[in-house]
Amino acid sequence: xxxxxxxxxxxxxxxxxxxxxxxxxxxxxxxxxxxxxxxxxxxxxxxxxxxxxxxxxxxxxxxxxxxxxxxxxxxxxxxxxxxxxxxxxxxxxxxxxxxxxxxxxxxxxxxxxxxxxxxxxxxxxxxxxxxxxxxxxxxxxxxxxxxxxxxxxxxxxxxxxxxxxxxxxxxxxxxxxxxxxxxxxxxxxxxxxxxxxxxxxxxxxxxxxxxxxxxxxxxxxxxxxxxxxxxxxxxxxxxxxxxxxxxxxxxxxxxxxxxxxxxxxxxxxxxxxxxxxxxxxxxxxxxxxxxxxxxxxxxxxxxxxxxxxxxxxxxxxxxxxxxxxxxxxxx
Numbered sequence: 001x002x003x004x005x006x007x008x009x010x011x012x013x014x015x016x017x018x019x020x021x022x023x024x025x026x027x028x029x030x031x032x033x034x035x036x037x038x039x040x041x042x043x044x045x046x047x048x049x050x051x052x053x054x055x056x057x058x059x060x061x062x063x064x065x066x067x068x069x070x071x072x073x074x075x076x077x078x079x080x081x082x083x084x085x086x087x088x089x090x091x092x093x094x095x096x097x098x099x100x101x102x103x104x105x106x107x108x109x110x111x112x113x114x115x116x117x118x119x120x121x122x123x124x125x126x127x128x129x130x131x132x133x134x135x136x137x138x139x140x141x142x143x144x145x146x147x148x149x150x151x152x153x154x155x156x157x158x159x160x161x162x163x164x165x166x167x168x169x170x171x172x173x174x175x176x177x178x179x180x181x182x183x184x185x186x187x188x189x190x191x192x193x194x195x196x197x198x199x200x201x202x203x204x205x206x207x208x209x210x211x212x213x214x215x216x217x218x219x220x221x222x223x224x225x226x227x228x229x230x231x232x233x234x235x236x237x238x239x240x241x242x243x244x245x246x247x248x249x250x251x252x253x254x255x256x257x258x259x260x261x262x263x264x265x266x267x268x269x270x271x272x273x274x275x276x277x278x279x280x281x282x283x284x285x286x287x288x289x290x291x292x293x294x295x296x297x298x299x300x301x302x303x304x305x306x307x308x309x310x311x312x313x314x315x316x317x318x319x320x321x322x323x324x325x326x327x328x329x330x331x
Contacts, residue, residue: 005077005078005166005170006029006030006031006075006076006077006078007023007027007030007031007076007077007078007079007080007170008030008031008032008033008072008073008075008076008078008079008080009023009030009031009032009033009072009080009082010033010069010072010073010079010080010081010082010083010091011033011034011081011082011083012034012035012036012039012049012051012052012083013051013052013082013083013084014052014053014143014144015082015107015143016032016034016052016082016083016107017049017052017053017056017143017147018053018056018143018146018147019080019082019107019137019171020032020058020063021053021056021058021146021147022146022170022171022173022176023170023171024058024059024062024063025173026169026170026171026172026173027062027170028062029062029063029064030062030063030064031064031066031071031072031075031076032063032064032065032066032072033066033067033068033069033071033072033073034065034067035067036051036067037067038050039051040065040066040067043058043060043063043065044060044065047059047060052143053143053144053146053147055147055148056147069091069094069095070094070095070096070097073095073097073099073102074097076102077102077103078102078103078105078166078167078170079099079102079103079104079105080105080106080107080137080167081104081105081106081107081108081119082107082108083108084108084110084282084284085108085109085110085111085112085113085119085284085287085288086110086113086282086284086287087282088108088112088119088122089112089113089114089115089122092126092127099123099127099129100127100128100129102129102133103133103134103135103163104123104129104133104134104135105134105135105136105137105156105158105167106119106120106123106134106135106136106137106188107136107137108284109138109191109192109194109195109284110192110195110284110285110287110288111192111287111288111291111292113287113290113291116291116294116295118185118188118189118192119136119188120134120135120136120184120185120188121185130159131159131184132158132159132160132163133160133163134158134159134184135156135157135158135159135163135164135167135184136156136157136158136184136187136188136191137154137155137156137167137171138154138155138157138187138188138190138191138243138247139152139153139154139155139191139242139243139246139247139250139251140152140153140242140243140246140247140249140250140251141153141154141250142250142254142256142257143256144256145256146175146176149174149175150175151175151177152175152176152177153176153177153178153179153242153246154168154171154176154177154178154179155178155179155180155181155187155241155242155243156168156171156178156179156180156181157180157181157182157183157184157187157188157243158180158182158184159182159184161180161182164180164181164182165180168180181243183233183235183237183243185229185232185233186229186232186233186235186237186244187243187244189228189229189232189233190225190229190243190244190247190248191247192284192288192291192292193225193228193229193248193288193292193306194221194225194247194248194251194252195251195259195283195284195285195288196259196285196288196289196292196305196306196309197217197218197221197224197225197248197251197252197305198248198251198252198257198259198260198263198285199259199260199262199263199266199283199285199286199289199309199313200217200221200263200305200308200309201214201217201218201252201253201260201263202257202259202260202261202262202263202264202265202266202267203263203264203266203267203309203312203319203323204217204263204267204323205260205263205264205267206263206264206265206266206267206268206269206319207267207268207319207320207323209323213327214252214253216330216331217305217330218248218249218252218253220304220305220330220331221248221252221305222239222240222244222245222248223239224301224302224303224304224305224306225239225244225248226239226244227301227302227303228292228296228299228301228303228306230301231296231299231300231301232295232299258279258281258282258283259283259284259285261279261283262275262276262279262283262285262286263285263309265278265279266312266313266319267319272286272313285309286313289306289309289310289313289314290310290313290314292306293306293307293310293314304326304329304330305326308322308323308325308326
């Protein structure tokens with residue numbers, strides 16, 4: 001079904017690289033936009049991304065590499081965005097071609113700061129794209145394990161099941177299994193919220209809390225996520241499915257989790273600025289924390305973990321003091 005359809009990947013980071021790798025298995029050509037001219041030249045010459053997942057080797061004959069987002073979008077029927085949510089609005093401002101006839105899938109796990117919207121809602125409201133032409137690619141799946149070709153699972157959500165199936169089929173392979181979902185809003189909010197809980201897990205580890213406490217916090221985290229998402233978008237869903245609980249667990253516990261890494265540094269006493277500088281990567285959960293906290297002022301869900309992370313990251317509260325109080329509210 002997807003053989004005659006054209007795909008473009010927008011982004012130059014680890015997720016974009018992993019998605020390009022998956023697409024190249026089943027497609028003869030894809031367009032790939034990234035801003036970094038040096039990275040494009042390196043891939044063309046050495047067949048791998050010098051900055052992310054450098055072990056992945058590409059057949060460059062399959063890549064239409066470009067530093068012009070309009071060229072990539074114009075080429076494609078399906079456009080997969082895989083750039084940090086904090087930079088999405090600025091990138092979209094460079095667009096001069098229309099998105100109205102494109103099918104948009106987001107592999108972005110965060111909130112667009114300028115609008116406080118999840119990415120699907122941002123495209124729908126800001127660019128008038130109907131929900132049946134918007135989809136989400138979620139885990140549980142780390143790009144690093146895709147690079148290592150370890151068995152990984154994806155959830156592809158879209159208002160139009162046929163389009164979700166196209167993307168699921170195109171991304172599937174020997175080490176990638178993909179299933180479809182109709183919960184586009186819930187899965188995208190879950191992908192955003194789990195980054196906040198991963199930061200909390202990292203802070204706990206940095207403060208010296210052990211596995212026993214972290215298991216309690218993750219158990220509370222999935223229930224907190226359920227309450228939040230139910231307020232945002234009420235529908236029948238099983239919060240224990242892989243797209244929700246599985247994604248939360250892998251992000252909260254994995255050594256590949258940049259959000260957990262960021263939280264761990266905060267727990268050890270780093271400032272937000274110094275942690276970000278040392279990581280040299282974007283921790284989506286930092287931006288998501290502020291957006292989720294502000295959104296919940298209207299929803300009123302009970303979210304002690306989100307509140308605790310917000311107090312530490314945005315109010316400058318002492319992590320040890322905040323977490324000692326948090327332990328009293330968990331069960």
